[in-house]
Amino acid sequence: MKKTVLAAALATLIPVGAQAHFLLQHTDEVLIDRPGDVPVGLIFWHPMENGHAMDMDAPQEFFMIHNG
Numbered sequence: 419m420k421k422t423v424l425a426a427a428l429a430t431l432i433p434v435g436a437q438a439h440f441l442l443q444h445t446d447e448v449l450i451d452r453p454g455d456v457p458v459g460l461i462f463w464h465p466m467e468n469g470h471a472m473d474m475d476a477p478q479e480f481f482m483i484h485n486g
Contacts, residue, residue, distance in 0.1 A: 439463070441460060443459070445459065460477065
């Protein structure tokens with residue numbers, strides 16, 4: 419019984435130690451008034467570590483389609 423309770427308690431702590439990675443897409447153009455190409459920057463980072471950015475190769479392809 420004690421081993422089961424201990425195992426359950428330890429299992430709840432596992433997600434706390436996980437480190438998440440996020441891909442941030444950003445642009446300097448806040449208001450886009452017409453269709454066309456928009457320069458976009460991509461950053462691969464750990465936001466919970468106060469913005470530590472990691473090296474990332476250029477993607478093979480990146481695009482967005484809005485309303486078809």
